[in-house]
Amino acid sequence: MNAAGSLFAEKGYRATTIREICDRAQANQAAINYYFRDKEQLYVDCVREASQSCMARAPMPSHLEALAPAEQLRQFIAAFLQRVAVDHDPAWHSQLLMREMQWPTEACREFVEVHVKPTFHLLQGILDRLLPPHTPQPKRMLIGFSIVGQILHYRSARPVLMMLVGPQVFDALDVATLTEHIASFSLAAIRSCVEESQRKEVP
Amino acid sequence: MNAAGSLFAEKGYRATTIREICDRAQANQAAINYYFRDKEQLYVDCVREASQSCMARAPMPSHLEALAPAEQLRQFIAAFLQRVAVDHDPAWHSQLLMREMQWPTEACREFVEVHVKPTFHLLQGILDRLLPPHTPQPKRMLIGFSIVGQILHYRSARPVLMMLVGPQVFDALDVATLTEHIASFSLAAIRSCVEESQRKEVP
């Protein structure tokens, strides 16, 4: 399954052959049809494992309540970056999930329901505490997208970023640096939203 | 070529068969090997056409010099969103380019050199005018990533965003709305950078 997952993540479903998988796993070709019904079932099992393991490895912080909202956001960003931008081993977990998110197969719906939606709602909750109470919901959504967009960029555009600034510059970006930047960038923007609405409120 | 491009964009290189392409184009199978050497050459030609047309259709604003830096950034964001988030016809152009950027084939290097690098440098130039003169280069780079990340998110995470908020909410997001949000969000963040460095400078 590690063999399958890493190849699927590298080359995609169609470009990966079961012969390759079995070579890497040092198993017989028929093993796939014996243990997993067929190639497709093996694929969805890989996605499921990737999703479970990814979330288990870098869980969203559960003790947020006690912290100041700004610190909650910081921790959220750090945990999200940890999930998405860092290559844990096996590296294929997050790669495969990213593939699913960009060109979803059937395996994606479950992932979105179980993991993406709760994560986004967690972020929305944090933003609720950071923003004035009467902030319109669409605005909160856009701010959420802006934060998530900044984070995911380091995964989804990784190959291009490497070509753009060179691998050595890119690899020098660690989670702490990125967290600090994205958090301060976003908090500054959010603060200006608050001020803006206060100006309207108390003219 | 439209037939090929749209199928490549939809399903990827491997999952697209030349029989399908020729069906859609109402052409003979051998036509592909006759006009384009082979399937791969057809693919890189599609990418090249997509890249040229995409840039031609929504060129970066050329008259930036006359504008205030903040307005320059606004225009940049609008033009970038226009390129990336909007489905022009044919829709496969931007889709195919996005595919290339996320899982690059050989066709990607040229695209990055010819179009991505100049675009990013244009953004860096705008940021130069917005930021204090002694802002360290890494910081400028991170700010650039934050802006581009926000923009690209609406393309690269589109399927997930649709599942997340529903298609009707997502489709209601027009370029003007997104431009206004991303620009004000980013400008606020940038402004706080400036203030921060001024606090250091004049204590």
Add this chain to the structure above:
DNA sequence: AATTATATCAAACATACGTTTAAAACAACA
């Protein structure tokens, strides 16, 4: 130890795919 279930394996199978071929249709030109 004998029997049954489970797992492994090499080989074969059927189909899908990219490419080639060779003949036919068409166009340009003398």
Add this chain to the structure above:
DNA sequence: TGTTGTTTTAAACGTATGTTTGATATAATT
């Protein structure tokens, strides 16, 4: 009109790929 070069077409070719088969080995159970 006959000749030449170009385009189109149907069929065939060789290979790659997912799956199945049937035999053999291994483990579990009685």
